[in-house]
Amino acid sequence: MHEPVDWSTDLGGGTRAALIQAGTFRSDAGALFGPVPRILWDRLVTDEIDAEHRLLQALNCLLVETPSGRVLIETGIGERVTDKVREMRRYQGKPVVPALEAAGFDPSTVDIVVMSHLHFDHAGGLLRTDGSKAFPRARIVAQRAEWDIALDDNSRIVASYDQPELRLVHGWGSDGAVDGEVELLPGVSVIRTGGHSKGHQAIVVRGANRALAFFGDLGMRPWSANPRWVSAFDDFPLDSVEVKGELFARAAAEGWLVVLSHEPVTPIGRLTPDRDRYRFDPV
Numbered sequence: 001m002h003e004p005v006d007w008s009t010d011l012g013g014g015t016r017a018a019l020i021q022a023g024t025f026r027s028d029a030g031a032l033f034g035p036v037p038r039i040l041w042d043r044l045v046t047d048e049i050d051a052e053h054r055l056l057q058a059l060n061c062l063l064v065e066t067p068s069g070r071v072l073i074e075t076g077i078g079e080r081v082t083d084k085v086r087e088m089r090r091y092q093g094k095p096v097v098p099a100l101e102a103a104g105f106d107p108s109t110v111d112i113v114v115m116s117h118l119h120f121d122h123a124g125g126l127l128r129t130d131g132s133k134a135f136p137r138a139r140i141v142a143q144r145a146e147w148d149i150a151l152d153d154n155s156r157i158v159a160s161y162d163q164p165e166l167r168l169v170h171g172w173g174s175d176g177a178v179d180g181e182v183e184l185l186p187g188v189s190v191i192r193t194g195g196h197s198k199g200h201q202a203i204v205v206r207g208a209n210r211a212l213a214f215f216g217d218l219g220m221r222p223w224s225a226n227p228r229w230v231s232a233f234d235d236f237p238l239d240s241v242e243v244k245g246e247l248f249a250r251a252a253a254e255g256w257l258v259v260l261s262h263e264p265v266t267p268i269g270r271l272t273p274d275r276d277r278y279r280f281d282p283v
C-alpha cells in the first residue's frame, strides 16, 4: 500500500496549499505513454509496473487556504465504487473526505471545489456513499464545455466519464460552471486548456511570494514535462501539445511550483527548459 506524501507550503500573504492524496489506482502503462515508443519509457517505470503492465497512479488533490476562502482542487475517485470496480482498478487508500479529515480539514468548510475535468478519477468524490453532498456549501467549478462533453453520447466519451454519477450531481454541480479563464477568488484562477478533454482546465494559485500550478492530466507524471509526451487518454492531442508548450514556458519562466495530478512519490516540483522540452525537477 502506498504511503501518502505529506506536503504543504506557504505561498505568502495568507495563502497556503496542502497536498491530499486520495488513494491510488492502476492504469495501463502503454495507454499512459500514448504515442511514445516503449523503448523510450520502459526504464522510467521498472520499479512500479505490475504483472498486468499497469502503473501506480495517485489521486492527487490540493487544499488551498486563502484569506478569501478555502478551495479544494480535484476529488479523486471517491467512495461510491462497487467492489468489482475497486478490484478492476486496484483502487486503494482513503477517499477524499477521510483523507481531508486525516489532514485536519473539515470538508464542510470548503467554499469551492474545482476540478481540472470530469473524468471518473477527478470528479468521483463529489458525493458520499449515501448520496449526500461531500462538500455541502461548496460551489462546484468545471468548465461549461466540460459538462457539455461529459454527458455526450459518443461511445468513447461514455467510456471515460461515469455518466450515471455525473447526472446525479449535474443539477447543482453545474451551477458553478465557468467559461475560459476566470479568477475564482483573489489569487486562484482557472485557465481552459482543452487537450486531455474538451473542457479541461488548469488551476493557478498566486500567493504574495510564490505561485503554484496544477495542470490536471496535462501534467500527470514527471515525464509529462515533455509537451509531446501525451497520453492515449487525451481526446485532442494536438491541443495538448500546444497548450502544454505555452503553459510550461510560463511555469518555467516564472518559477511556479507544479503539482502533478497522478504522481505518487514526487508530485511537487518545478519545470526547467531542457533542449526542445522541459524537465520536471522534484522539490
Ligand SMILES: [Zn+2]
Residues within 6 Å of the ligand: 119, 121, 122, 217, 261, 262
Ligand atoms: Zn486522471
